[in-house]
Amino acid sequence: MKRIIFFILGCITFILGTIGIIIPLLPTVPFYLAASFFWVNSSKKVHAYFIKTKWYNQYVKEYIVEKKMSKTQQYKILITVFCLLAIPFVMVPNTIMRIALILVFVGHVIFFRLYFSNKRKISASKAEGMDI
Structure with a gap:
């Protein structure tokens, strides 16, 4: 259950961060940081993928x-x-x-x-x- 909630929260914060690119009232970086936190903690596969990426x-x-x-x-x-x-x-x-x-x-x-x-x-x- 915790993994599903983290994945959903990651999706929501990613969407809010993306909207923040267009609307200057929403901060982009904090939402993207929260999205990465939620997604990485939602699954061991996602975490393993994340630490292998070029950007990481x-x-x-x-x-x-x-x-x-x-x-x-x-x-x-x-x-x-x-x-x-x-x-x-x-x-x-x-x-x-x-x-x-x-x-x-x-x-x-x-x-x-x-x-x-x-x-x-x-x-x-x-x-x-x-x-x-």
């Missing part, structure tokens, strides 16, 4: 699981975030909002620095004793 290996596994991202990729993302945050920073004359935007950007910089520099490395001696 390229974006999720590499960046989130293995914590691998080149400095060039990090700079590109931070430049994009800077440009997106600069638009409301320039257009809206609200000091509190400008401070919040600066803090959000600084938070991104700190996160990238800490997350991708502290890679979890297993030494050879530890890896030998583990069943991987």
Whole structure:
């Protein structure tokens, strides 16, 4: 029963995310993330298929699981975030909002620095004793 409910919820959130592409009031990304969560948890076959896809290996596994991202990729993302945050920073004359935007950007910089520099490395001696 749980699998059926998760599959149906995945379909509903996927449809809402797709509608969100057309209607700007609905957020697209949260609905797509929810759809992937529901679908992956609805079936072991779906989960096995998902972790074998090109997009999972390229974006999720590499960046989130293995914590691998080149400095060039990090700079590109931070430049994009800077440009997106600069638009409301320039257009809206609200000091509190400008401070919040600066803090959000600084938070991104700190996160990238800490997350991708502290890679979890297993030494050879530890890896030998583990069943991987």
